[in-house]
Each structure stands twice: as structure tokens, then as C-alpha cells.
Amino acid sequence: MAxxxxxxxxxxxxxxxxxxxxxxxxxxxxxxxxTSSKTPDGIRYDIVVEPAAAEGxxxxxxAKFDVVGVSGLTETNTGERRVYRWDGSSAVTTLTLExxxxxxxxxxxxxxxxxxxxxxxxxxPSLEVTWQEDGEEHTLRxxxxxxxxxxxxxxxxxVVGKRYxxxxxxxxxxxxxxxxxxxxxIPRGAETAADPTHILxxxxxxSASLDIGHARGTVLLFALPDPARxxxxxxxxxxxxxxxxxxxxxxxxxxxxxxxxxxxQSFTLAPEMQWLxxxxxxxxxxxxxxxxxxxSEHEAQQFVxxxxxxxxxxxxxxxxxxxxxxxxxGMRTLAALDERIQTATDGERSLADVFTRLNEYDxxxxxxxxxxxxxxxxxxxxxxWLWRQxxxxxxPKPLTTPWLMxxxxxxxxxxxxxxxxxxxxxxxxxxxxxxGLTGGLLRRR
Numbered sequence: 001m002a003x004x005x006x007x008x009x010x011x012x013x014x015x016x017x018x019x020x021x022x023x024x025x026x027x028x029x030x031x032x033x034x035t036s037s038k039t040p041d042g043i044r045y046d047i048v049v050e051p052a053a054a055e056g057x058x059x060x061x062x063a064k065f066d067v068v069g070v071s072g073l074t075e076t077n078t079g080e081r082r083v084y085r086w087d088g089s090s091a092v093t094t095l096t097l098e099x100x101x102x103x104x105x106x107x108x109x110x111x112x113x114x115x116x117x118x119x120x121x122x123x124x125p126s127l128e129v130t131w132q133e134d135g136e137e138h139t140l141r142x143x144x145x146x147x148x149x150x151x152x153x154x155x156x157x158x159v160v161g162k163r164y165x166x167x168x169x170x171x172x173x174x175x176x177x178x179x180x181x182x183x184x185x186i187p188r189g190a191e192t193a194a195d196p197t198h199i200l201x202x203x204x205x206x207s208a209s210l211d212i213g214h215a216r217g218t219v220l221l222f223a224l225p226d227p228a229r230x231x232x233x234x235x236x237x238x239x240x241x242x243x244x245x246x247x248x249x250x251x252x253x254x255x256x257x258x259x260x261x262x263x264x265q266s267f268t269l270a271p272e273m274q275w276l277x278x279x280x281x282x283x284x285x286x287x288x289x290x291x292x293x294x295x296s297e298h299e300a301q302q303f304v305x306x307x308x309x310x311x312x313x314x315x316x317x318x319x320x321x322x323x324x325x326x327x328x329x330g331m332r333t334l335a336a337l338d339e340r341i342q343t344a345t346d347g348e349r350s351l352a353d354v355f356t357r358l359n360e361y362d363x364x365x366x367x368x369x370x371x372x373x374x375x376x377x378x379x380x381x382x383x384x385w386l387w388r389q390x391x392x393x394x395x396p397k398p399l400t401t402p403w404l405m406x407x408x409x410x411x412x413x414x415x416x417x418x419x420x421x422x423x424x425x426x427x428x429x430x431x432x433x434x435x436g437l438t439g440g441l442l443r444r445r
Contacts, residue, residue, distance in 0.1 A: 029149050030054055030131055032142055037155035038167040042115065043099035043122035049055070049086075049093045054131040057086035061097050062126035069096030098127055103227050114228045119168025119187040121224060121242065124160060143236075159185050161220045162238040173200050177207045179216045189240075190225040192245040203260050206288045210264055219263050231255060234262040252286035252295045252303035261285055263283055266359045270366040272315035272390070279330025280355070283338075304335040312394045315367065329396070333389045336396040337374065340385070344378040353377045367391075 031050040036043060045065070051057045060083050065081070067075075072090030076083050086093055101115045101122050113122050130139045142150045150287050152160055158167035169188035173196050174181060184196060184204050192199065203221065222242035232255045236239030241262060247255040260282045269276055281305055290300035308328040311387060313319045338351035357373045358365055367390060375381050388394040 005306045029133075029138065029140065029147070030057060030129065032129060032140070032151050033151040033153065034127070034142060035153045035155055036158060036160055036165055036167060038120050038158070038269070039098065042099045042113075043120055043165060043167060044099075045097045046123055047095040047097070047127065049095075049129060050091065051086055051093065051131065054086070054133055056088075057093075057129070057131040059084045059086075059093070059095055060128040061095060062128075064123055065097035065099050065125050067095065069094065071095075098180050099123055103381075112229065112233055114224060116187075116227070117170075118165060118189070118260075119170070121164060121166050121228070124163050124165050143340070159183075159220070161240045163235045163240050164220070164222060164242065166222055171196075173197065176205045176426050177204045180207045181218045182207065183218060184220065184221050184223060186223045186245065187267040189247055189321065190223070192223050193247060194249045196223070198249060199256055199275060202254075202256055202288075202292060202294065206257055206260050209288060209291060210261075212282075221258070221259075223331075232259040234259050236262060236265060249289075250294050252284045252289050252300045254289045254294070255281075257288045258282065258285035261288075268364045271317075272362050272367050273365055273370060274317060275314040275326040275330040275390075276365075277333075278326035279334050282327050283334045292399050304331055306332065306393060307395065311393050313393060314390045316391075333396045336389070337382070339387065340382060341374065341378045345378055349377050 030052050031137050033048045034047045035048075037046070038044075047059070047061075049057065049059060058076075060081060061067060063081070066266065067084075070084060071086035072087055073095060074087060076085050083097060099113075099122055101113045101120055103114055113120070115121070124143050126141070127143060128139055128141055130137060132138075140147065140150070143152065143160070146152065154160060155165060156167065157169050158165065159170060159172075166185060166187065171188055173184040173186075176182075182200060183198050184203070186196060187191065204217070207219075217239065220240045222240075223245045224242050225245045228242070228244050230244045230246065232241060232243035232247070239400030241259045243255050243259050251258060258281045261284050265277070286295070286300045286303050289295045290297055295303075306328060309320070309322065309325045310329070311319070312325040312329055314325070314330055314333065317325075334351060341354070342350050354370075354373050354377050357372070357376065361369060361373070363369070371383050371386055374386060375383070387398050
């Protein structure tokens with residue numbers, strides 16, 4: 001049964017928790033106001049900057065938007081990027097940006113936005129304001145930093161994040177678990193396949209279960225009805241995502257939890273390890289669903305060990321006939337690896353401990369780093385077996401009871417299985433094969 005939102009939270013001004021500044025801001029930093037509004041074709045941003053005591057000032061609106069209005073600024077040629085320089089005399093400068101939302105999905109492999117007559121989900125500009133003062137240069141990214149002197153407003157109801165903006169009437173559900181706040185935002189009048197409070201329950205319980213030291217700040221989750229495509233999408237570093245409102249909770253193929261797992265990753269992968277992102281999102285999405293009782297253990301185990309794409313080589317995306325290879329063969333490989341690690345350590349450690357160390361690794365995770373990390377966690381080399389799974393066409397063969405030892409430990413510890421040192425893992429996932437960028441676009445279909 002679908003549920004209709006009953007609680008309305010409409011705001012003209014949205015202020016999110018500030019992030020660390022790019023550079024120390026001087027006391028007399030420019031005042032900046034950005035007002036977003038819905039247009040018939042998409043979304044509009046009116047930017048007003050008061051240079052104050054700046055000796056020089058430049059505004060970089062980013063590449064996505066059309067500049068439809070400018071005052072007190074002059075466009076300069078800086079190669080591929082458009083930068084607008086303050087004329088040095090205007091007390092107030094303005095820049096107006098517009099973006100057309102077409103409802104054509106996956107345009108050029110980029111992020112997907114959507115609109116109706118009542119609301120629009122559109123991009124937030126990667127706006128940068130740079131100025132000189134007392135011979136020093138300072139840079140401000142207002143949507144990410146929300147420092148003093150920065151006002152982010154909406155002309156009418158709406159929510160503006162760091163990468164997504166939903167403009168139009170909406171309902172909001174919010175919960176804080178530990179150090180993390182989950183905000184579920186749904187366009188007014190839209191229906192979800194599950195009660196929104198149950199969605200919030202599932203994501204919040206996942207936040208608590210993945211007690212891994214990385215759940216801080218706010219996760220902004222949009223539930224979108226048609227004409228949004230099925231599946232979901234997220235930006236890693238910004239901890240923002242959307243999921244189609246028809247997505248179910250009572251399935252191991254759980255898009256809500258899959259997309260949430262995206263927000264908890266914190267490492268960069270080499271090309272031969274790209275499969276690991278999607279595979280781990282699928283694996284731990286199913287594990288979280290099983291832990292919460294949304295699906296049975298049998299259903300989850302059948303899902304993570306399903307066969308398919310046997311001829312694909314995980315380390316060679318060119319060999320994939322379908323982008324679902326990491327979701328299927330990659331996930332099955334992780335299920336087998338998880339069980340092998342548990343067997344080798346008598347249940348004391350698991351794949352989760354591998355992700356803990358990968359998350360702590362300062363560098364790009366290559367196959368060699370991955371294999372050495374597995375060996376360190378398991379206490380024995382698994383390179384011969386692991387190489388065959390990643391570089392050859394051998395189908396992984398999980399053992400018979402992959403979660404029995406997990407369950408013994410989970411009676412006393414959250415899913416994530418804190419290691420002996422007290423650290424805990426970060427689980428990662430993506431939807432589209434990206435290049436391991438922690439701030440990149442991830443897509444789940």
C-alpha cells in the first residue's frame with residue numbers, strides 16, 4: 001500500500017551545517033546571497049555578491065549553467081572555464097544562472113534531473129567566489145560551506161543541498177542517529193511504495209548498524225515519483241542521493257539501502273578495482289535488509305550468491321557485456337571472500353575489517369593493496385584464489401553457511417563488526433562504473 005505524506009515542512013530559507021572552509025576567511029569577506037527559483041523550463045539561481053573590502057574578486061559559476069544576466073562583472077577567458085571578474089567599482093554585483101531540465105535520462109552519462117508542473121529536481125551550481133584582500137587570496141564555495149556572510153534562499157518552498165535542489169512544495173521526515181541526521185524529502189502529493197517513516201527507520205537503522213566512525217553530518221535523501229526513472233543516484237562526497245519512490249523495502253535488491261551505503265564510502269579505487277564499489281553496495285545493502293528483518297536470511301543469501309556473467313573478468317570492464325556484472329559476479333565474489341575470511345579467523349574477522357583498512361588507506365586502492373589487506377585481515381594469503389576471481393573467468397563458489405559466524409558476533413556488535421582495535425569499516429558502493437572519485441556521481445539502476 002502506498003502512503004501519502006501528511007506532514008508538510010515548507011521553508012523559504014534552508015541552512016545546512018557548515019563545512020570546513022577552503023581557506024581561512026578574513027573578517028571582511030564579501031557578502032553573498034543566492035536565491036533559487038523554479039522556472040517553467042527548470043531552475044534558476046540569482047547570485048548577489050557585495051565585494052566589501054576586496055581588492056579583486058572573481059566569480060566562477062561552473063560549467064553546467066547558462067548565464068542569462070550579469071551586472072558589475074566581466075567575463076574573462078580562462079580556457080575551458082568561464083570566470084567573471086569584478087569591475088572594481090560596483091558595490092553590488094549580480095550573476096543569474098539557469099538550467100533546463102529535460103526529463104531525458106542519463107544525458108551523456110551525467111547526472112539525471114527531473115521535473116513536473118509542481119516541482120523540479122535540478123543541479124546546484126559548483127559556484128566559487130575568489131577574492132584578494134591584503135595581498136592574500138581566499139576562495140569560498142557557498143553551497144558547500146554556508147559560512148557567515150552566505151545566505152542560501154529559495155523563492156518559494158524548496159530544499160537546496162550541495163549538489164541537488166528540489167524546488168516546489170514538499171514534505172520532510174527527519175531523524176538523528178548518533179552523529180548522523182537523515183533527511184527524507186518528498187515532493188508534495190507524491191506516494192511511496194513504503195510508509196516514509198519505515199523508509200526513515202531502515203536508513204536510520206543502517207546508520208546505527210554501520211557504526212563505523214564515518215556517520216557524521218546530514219544525509220539528504222530525495223524520494224522521487226515519476227517521471228524520475230527507476231533506481232537511484234547519489235553524489236559520494238556530498239552525501240546526497242535520490243531514489244525512485246516506488247522502490248520497495250522488503251527486498252534484498254534494496255535501492256534505499258544501496259544508495260545509503262554510497263554515503264559511507266571513503267576511498268579511491270584503481271581501474272581494475274572499480275567493480276568493488278557496486279559489488280559492495282549490493283552485498284551490504286542485502287545484508288542490512290536481512291539484519292533488519294526486511295527479508296529472510298534465505299532470501300538474502302540467495303540474492304548475494306546468484307549466478308550470472310560467468311565469462312566477465314571483474315578487473316577488465318571491457319569484457320563486460322552488461323553493466324550489471326559488478327552487481328552480480330562482483331557481489332558473489334565478495335560473499336565468497338567474506339566467508340573465507342570468517343572461516344580463516346574462526347569468525348573473529350570478516351570482509352568488514354577489510355573495508356575498515358581500505359577506508360583508512362591513504363592512496364589509490366589497487367588489486368595489490370586489496371589483496372594485501374585481505375591477507376592482513378585473514379592472517380593468511382588468499383592471493384591465488386582471489387586472483388582467479390578478479391582476473392580470470394572462474395565463477396566464485398561461496399561456502400554453505402556464509403552468515404552463521406556473522407550472526408554470533410552481531411548479537412553483541414553492530415553490522416560492521418568493529419575490529420579489536422575499536423575501529424569499524426566503511427562500506428562503499430556505486431551505481432555506475434566511475435573512476436573511484438570520492439566526490440563522483442554514482443547511479444543505481
